[in-house]
Structure formats: structure tokens, C-alpha cells
Amino acid sequence: MTTAVTAEPTKVPPKPTRRRMPGWARVLLWVAVAFAAVSITSYQTGVPQLTSSGTVQSAVRLGIPILLAALGGLWAERAGVINIGLEGMMILGTWGGAWAGYQWGPVAGLVAAAVFGALGGLVHAIATVTFGVNHIVSGVAINLLGAGIAKYLSTLVFEPISRNPRESPPVPKFDTYSAQPLGTWLQQLEDLQRVGISDAAGILGGLVTEVSPLTMLAFxxxxxxxxxxxRSPFGLRLRSCGENPVAAESLGVNVYRYKYLAVIISGALAGIGGAALILNPGQAGYLEGQTNNRGYIGLAAMIFGNWRPGGLLGGAALFGYSDGLQLRSGETSVHALFYGATLLLVVVAAVQVWRRSWFAAGLALVAAAVMYAVYWYTDELPTELTAYTPHLVTLVVLGVASQRLRPPAANGLQYRRGAD
Structure with a gap:
């Protein structure tokens, strides 16, 4: 009699998993890489304006309206409502801020801008949440309505005062504050023109010099x-309306109420963004067309940031920097950015090689070669092109970031109470 011997199954050792770097650490690492690229570019191209404190101040001033519009888009879309109407709400905010600011001062202008923007958000909420209008159609209508209302009110109120229906009289501004003696010390370091040290001093100096309360509020x-x-029960319920409103309703969440609140807050934030164009230094008052599509760029910053506050802050900083650079330094500085973009793309290619993503690495190297060729074979860019630098950066960034985006699952979908 023989006994069958069964062999024990061989245990396959678990495949080692690669430890991923925390998200905040990856962000800091890429910020350091971007700073190094800009610092090297400033030195190699002889364009110190790339990291000067004046450029950073302009970038902050121009980036704040984009940041606030992006925050407005975040609140609405996390609740499931696409807000293309940010531009119109910003326009309403600029007019309201100029009107109340001229009458009663900058604080009143800030409050009025938020109220006017919130009214635009309320109209958008009524159309999309209550009546089920397509979100894109309603947003476009808000943009047209905001521009038309502002033009009518400007003709009615400002023309008798300023003799021009397209602009308001000068509006009082918020005072600005500087961190002293830190600002003076950083300016001295910047004047030394040492690679890295002066660049960091210029960037930090621009962030702590001549800062208005409205800028502090935005940050x-x-x-x-x-x-x-x-990190709050209110936010969890609001975000559930943008992910699965039917499930949220089954748990007792009043989806309509949260969508209304989110879109009204979205409009108020966009209105404050419009006020930043009026009440911060650098602009006399309301001027027709002064938002210059910043509502759309704010929407792009929100998408670039993957519907997260930290990400959209980076997007707003990028777009504000490109806008401030072309306004302050013109064609030469924007042309130098092609050199910096080449360095960044080489780093991206190296990262993709490390990840064994050969196609992405090759694509990054080709793009780097194109960028360097543009820099090498041209001396400066046409004025007609540099004026649209923020818009071109928006298109490029969205094209690059489109592969990793994850919007709220129910964003833009019509919701009806009791529907399956």
C-alpha cells in the first residue's frame, strides 16, 4: 500500500511595491525644479526680470483675479454645476465694486462686488438647478447678460460723472503693506545679482512688498x-452632490439647497475677483472689457489644478506670472521663457525615462527641441503674439494636464429629485 505525497504549493513572494512620494512632496519638488529652471534661464539669457520683485508683484496683482475665479469654479463644480459664467460674474463684480467703492470706499466696494457676483450666481443656479437648463448654455447666457447689464448701468450711472459710458471715475484703493525690514534686506540681496540667491530674494520680496488686504484675503x-x-460635514455633503446626488439624497442631503449655496458662493468669489481689478493698485477704476477673459482663464486654472484648491493656486500663479511678465518686460522676457521651457521639458523627459514611459519621454524631448529651436533662431517674439501669452499658456497647460484629470462624477449632469 503506497501513500500519495502531495507537494505543497510553492509560495510566490509578493511583488515589491514602489513607495510613492506623498503628493505635497511631489509638488514641492516640482516647484524647486521650476525655480531652478527660471533661475538658470535668468542667468544664461541675461534677463533678470524673470525673477525680479517687480515682476512678481505684477504677477500677484494679475493672478489674484484668476485665483478667485478659479475658487468660484471649484465651489460650483464640486457641487456638480459647471460654471462657464464666471466671466460674466466677474464683470458684474467689477461694476459693483467700482460703483460702491466710488461712493463709500474700498470695503463697501468689496462687499458690493461679492453681492453683484452672487446675484449672477443665483441666476445661474435658478436656470440650471431649478429649471434644468444646460449648464454651458446658461453660463454663456450669464456672460452675455453680465456684460450687457454692466454696460447699461455704466451708461446710466458713470456717464454723467466721468463723461464716458465705458469707464468709471477713479475709485479709492486699499492701502498696501510691506514686511519691513525683511523687504529691504531682500531687495539688497536681489541687487547683488547672484545666481539662485538673488532670484529667491526677488521672488520672496515680491510676495511681501506692497501687499493689499484683498490679496491677503484671496490667499x-x-x-x-x-x-x-x-474637512467639514458641510463640505462632505456638498461634494457628495457633485459625485452622486441620488445617493446623497437617499442619506437626507437636500441636494437642491447645497447646489444653490455652492453656485451663489461661486458667484460671490468671482465677483470678488472682479473687485481685485478695481480695488488693488494699478487700475484707476471700472473699464469696459477689463476682465479680458480672466474668468475663462480661472476656469482653466481650476481644471489644471484637478478641482483641488492647492492645484488651482499653482495654475493661477502660472497664468498670473505669464501675464505679469509680458506686461512688465515685453517680448524679450517672454522669448527667454522658451529657454526655461526647454530645461523643464528635459527634466520631464528624464522622469519619463525613469518611469519607463518611452513614448512620453520621446514626446517631451521633441517638444524641448522645438522650444530650443524657437529660442535659438529668433531674437524676440512679435508683440501681437506676446500679448496673448496667458491664453497660449492656458492652451498648452490644459493640453498637457488633460491626461490626469478627474472631475466630479456628476459634474454638469441634470438632477431631478426622486430620479433613479
Whole structure:
């Protein structure tokens, strides 16, 4: 009698998993890479304006309206409502801020801008949430309506005062503040023109010099939005309306109420973004067309940031920097950015090689070669092209970021209570 011997199955050792770097660490690493690229570019091309404190101040001033519009888009779309109407709400905010600011001062202008923008958000909420209008159609209508209302009110109110229906009289501004003696010390370091040290001093100096309360408020709203939307029961319910409103309703969430609140807050934030064009230094008052599509660029910054507050802050900084650079330094500085873009693309290619993503690495190298060829064979860019630098950066960034985006699952979908 023989006994069958069964062999024990061989245990396959688990495949080692690669430890991923935390998200915040990856962001800091890429910020350091971008700083190094800009610093080297400034030295190699002889264009110190790339990291000067004046350029950074302009970038902050021009990036704040984009940041606030992006935050407005974040609030609406996290609740499932696409807000293409940010541009129109910003226009309403610029007019309201100029009107109240001229009458009663900058604080009143800020409040009025938020109210006017919130009214635009309310109209958008009524159309999309209550009546089920397509979100894109309603947003485009808000943009047209905002521009038309502002033009009518400007003709009615400002023309008798300024003799021009397209602009308001000068509006009082918020005072600005500088961190002293830190600002003076950073300016001295910047004047030394040492690679890296002077670049860092110029960037930091621009961030702590001549800062208005409205700028401080805008930066404060970024962590506040994160804490409210991701670290509070209110934010959890609001985001559930953008992910699965039917499930949220089954758990007792009043989806209509949260969508209304989100879109109204979205409009108020966009209105404050419009006020930043009026009440911060650098602009006399309301001027027809002064938003210059910043509502759309804010929407692009939100998408680039993957519907997260920290990401959209980076997007707004990028677009504000490109806008401030072309306004302050013109064709030469924008032309030098092609050299910096070449360095960044080479780093991207190296990262893709490390990840064994050969196609992406090859694509990055080809793009780097194109960027360097443009830099090498041209001396400066046409004025007609540099004027649209922020818009071109928007297109390029969205094209690059489109592969990793994850919008809210129910964003833009019509919702009806009791529907399956």
C-alpha cells in the first residue's frame, strides 16, 4: 500500500511595491525644479526680470483675479454645476465694486462686488438647478447678460460723472503693506545679482512688498476652501452632490439647497475677483472689457489644478506670472521663457525615462527641441503674439494636464429629485 505525497504549493513572494512620494512632496519638488529652471534661464539669457520683485508683484496683482475665479469654479463644480459664467460674474463684480467703492470706499466696494457676483450666481443656479437648463448654455447666457447689464448701468450711472459710458471715475484703493525690514534686506540681496540667491530674494520680496488686504484675503480663501470642502460635514455633503446626488439624497442631503449655496458662493468669489481689478493698485477704476477673459482663464486654472484648491493656486500663479511678465518686460522676457521651457521639458523627459514611459519621454524631448529651436533662431517674439501669452499658456497647460484629470462624477449632469 503506497501513500500519495502531495507537494505543497510553492509560495510566490509578493511583488515589491514602489513607495510613492506623498503628493505635497511631489509638488514641492516640482516647484524647486521650476525655480531652478527660471533661475538658470535668468542667468544664461541675461534677463533678470524673470525673477525680479517687480515682476512678481505684477504677477500677484494679475493672478489674484484668476485665483478667485478659479475658487468660484471649484465651489460650483464640486457641487456638480459647471460654471462657464464666471466671466460674466466677474464683470458684474467689477461694476459693483467700482460703483460702491466710488461712493463709500474700498470695503463697501468689496462687499458690493461679492453681492453683484452672487446675484449672477443665483441666476445661474435658478436656470440650471431649478429649471434644468444646460449648464454651458446658461453660463454663456450669464456672460452675455453680465456684460450687457454692466454696460447699461455704466451708461446710466458713470456717464454723467466721468463723461464716458465705458469707464468709471477713479475709485479709492486699499492701502498696501510691506514686511519691513525683511523687504529691504531682500531687495539688497536681489541687487547683488547672484545666481539662485538673488532670484529667491526677488521672488520672496515680491510676495511681501506692497501687499493689499484683498490679496491677503484671496490667499487665505485657499486653505479656508480646503478646510470647508474637505474637512467639514458641510463640505462632505456638498461634494457628495457633485459625485452622486441620488445617493446623497437617499442619506437626507437636500441636494437642491447645497447646489444653490455652492453656485451663489461661486458667484460671490468671482465677483470678488472682479473687485481685485478695481480695488488693488494699478487700475484707476471700472473699464469696459477689463476682465479680458480672466474668468475663462480661472476656469482653466481650476481644471489644471484637478478641482483641488492647492492645484488651482499653482495654475493661477502660472497664468498670473505669464501675464505679469509680458506686461512688465515685453517680448524679450517672454522669448527667454522658451529657454526655461526647454530645461523643464528635459527634466520631464528624464522622469519619463525613469518611469519607463518611452513614448512620453520621446514626446517631451521633441517638444524641448522645438522650444530650443524657437529660442535659438529668433531674437524676440512679435508683440501681437506676446500679448496673448496667458491664453497660449492656458492652451498648452490644459493640453498637457488633460491626461490626469478627474472631475466630479456628476459634474454638469441634470438632477431631478426622486430620479433613479
Amino acid at each position: 487665505l480663501l485657499v486653505p479656508v476652501s480646503y478646510l470647508v470642502l474637505w
